[in-house]
Amino acid sequence: MIRNVHLIAVRINRQFLRDRRFLGLSLIVPLLLMLLIKYVFESLPGLARLGVHISDYSILLAAYLVHFLAYILSTIVLVRDRVTGTLARMFVYGYRRREIVLGYVAGYSTIAAVQTALVLILTKYLFDIKLASDIVAIVMTVLALAVVSVGLGVFISNFARNEGQVFPFVPMVIIPSALLSGIAIPIPDLPQVLQWCSYLVPLRYAVDVLRGVVLENRSFFDELTPFFVLVGVGAALLASASLSLRERE
Amino acid sequence: MSAASSTPPAIAIETLEKRYGDIRALKGARLTVAPGQIFGLVGPNGSGKTTLIKAICGILKPDRGSVRVLGLDAGHDRYAVRKRLGYMPQTPALYDDLSPAENLQFFGGGFRLPDLNDRLRAVLEFVQLWDRRNDPLFTFSGGMRQRISLACALLHDPELLILDEPTAWVDPALRQDFWDHFSELRSRGRTIFLSTNQMDEAMRCDQVTIILNGKVLVTETPESIHDRGKAKVTLDLSDARRTEEFANYEEELPRLLTEYGLGPQVKRISLKRQTLEEVILSLIGESIAGEEQSTESQSGKQAQP
Numbered sequence: 001m002i003r004n005v006h007l008i009a010v011r012i013n014r015q016f017l018r019d020r021r022f023l024g025l026s027l028i029v030p031l032l033l034m035l036l037i038k039y040v041f042e043s044l045p046g047l048a049r050l051g052v053h054i055s056d057y058s059i060l061l062a063a064y065l066v067h068f069l070a071y072i073l074s075t076i077v078l079v080r081d082r083v084t085g086t087l088a089r090m091f092v093y094g095y096r097r098r099e100i101v102l103g104y105v106a107g108y109s110t111i112a113a114v115q116t117a118l119v120l121i122l123t124k125y126l127f128d129i130k131l132a133s134d135i136v137a138i139v140m141t142v143l144a145l146a147v148v149s150v151g152l153g154v155f156i157s158n159f160a161r162n163e164g165q166v167f168p169f170v171p172m173v174i175i176p177s178a179l180l181s182g183i184a185i186p187i188p189d190l191p192q193v194l195q196w197c198s199y200l201v202p203l204r205y206a207v208d209v210l211r212g213v214v215l216e217n218r219s220f221f222d223e224l225t226p227f228f229v230l231v232g233v234g235a236a237l238l239a240s241a242s243l244s245l246r247e248r249e
Numbered sequence: 250m251s252a253a254s255s256t257p258p259a260i261a262i263e264t265l266e267k268r269y270g271d272i273r274a275l276k277g278a279r280l281t282v283a284p285g286q287i288f289g290l291v292g293p294n295g296s297g298k299t300t301l302i303k304a305i306c307g308i309l310k311p312d313r314g315s316v317r318v319l320g321l322d323a324g325h326d327r328y329a330v331r332k333r334l335g336y337m338p339q340t341p342a343l344y345d346d347l348s349p350a351e352n353l354q355f356f357g358g359g360f361r362l363p364d365l366n367d368r369l370r371a372v373l374e375f376v377q378l379w380d381r382r383n384d385p386l387f388t389f390s391g392g393m394r395q396r397i398s399l400a401c402a403l404l405h406d407p408e409l410l411i412l413d414e415p416t417a418w419v420d421p422a423l424r425q426d427f428w429d430h431f432s433e434l435r436s437r438g439r440t441i442f443l444s445t446n447q448m449d450e451a452m453r454c455d456q457v458t459i460i461l462n463g464k465v466l467v468t469e470t471p472e473s474i475h476d477r478g479k480a481k482v483t484l485d486l487s488d489a490r491r492t493e494e495f496a497n498y499e500e501e502l503p504r505l506l507t508e509y510g511l512g513p514q515v516k517r518i519s520l521k522r523q524t525l526e527e528v529i530l531s532l533i534g535e536s537i538a539g540e541e542q543s544t545e546s547q548s549g550k551q552a553q554p
Contacts, residue, residue: 007358011344018346018385085342088308092336094359248310249303
């Protein structure tokens, strides 16, 4: 199994490196978006008067960006594989469902890891924040979130027959992630029903860890519970993606 | 019991049904393919050829019926079946950003072939693209991609080759090479199941199945399908022309000739047999007309009080 997972991950990364335009966009767009966020929010004088400093939220926004891009990327590419027939060919050539799901997660998580590293480096310098003590917690959390996002993308892609059908699923994940994860509105400020709903949003657990470590100066060990829930959500998504991946039409 | 009789059919399909929403893609299709044959599947677009091929490869879950491949259940035993068959889909289904060598290494990797690099070279040389093995596939023409797709299907030297329109987009010279190779594979006991819209290719098959609207119309040798066709005989007489159509011209032609005694008044005799394509088209036409008639009579019966 590991050999086939490795073959798929290598193939994905090889394709990614060959497609220079896609590679450039995937790596440069998150950086440009972080720049945009900085300049838009810094140009709002009202925020500073309210005591809101965008630099405090920069890591949370970076995590959101990684989540969004990794999710979209993995959803579209697996659907493309289904449309072009390469997914069916993989099945006929001996690849199993779990190998394909894990192979995609391994392949796209590598790409997401590079995205994560670039975004975190830019965030650190752009917002002039100190990450020295938190860096392990932040990197591990954002990487776990990237894997969860890829797993979510693979899972969602099972319900789309073509690239066009992917688009309705984009806001279905991205908007609840923005509103119910605790990035924009602290979860205790939400109505009770929405607080319960927030448990269904994977980004919430990453935000819990990052809020604790970055904004509230707690140690990573204090935030292990949401971190392991995030890992558990990732494992559940991968299992669901594997079970729901249609091998036979 | 002889060894031949104990060998299971390469493919045995029984009352196969598949529905996509309101569309019934397969309506009780059944056919048997003996091992060591080149078996052709012929039918108009949308007749169910690709659906049938997917069922054989175990990538389609039928609603009803059974598909046995090399003696195994194509659904339940699909992992064992797939190791023994080579599949070439209608579209190339390859990764455009990768080279032929990388594509073949990736797909061949799933089978863990110990001699993958030797096999890769052999199949790429066969499709005459060894020199382009490291170029990205997006620089290839449609026909060249088809050749790589065929190379991929041949990579593990399978017992059964399932080819969905393998020579579409391929130039005539290479098409001949493909067919020479198919004949060579048959002589080594391999079975080839292919769909085609080329009637000259259908004539080269050992058996041909005509499929229409998800049902098998007929499975026979191409010669016997051709023999179902009519022949048009025209006699140019000194003062008239007489044309007759015979279903069985070999038996009926002597009667016509006896009638005229082949005297000097017969200036010219011409005989034109229907081509295989015309025979297949008339079989399809007859079947459609029969279905329409039965639908009309059924709706007529329902309309009666």
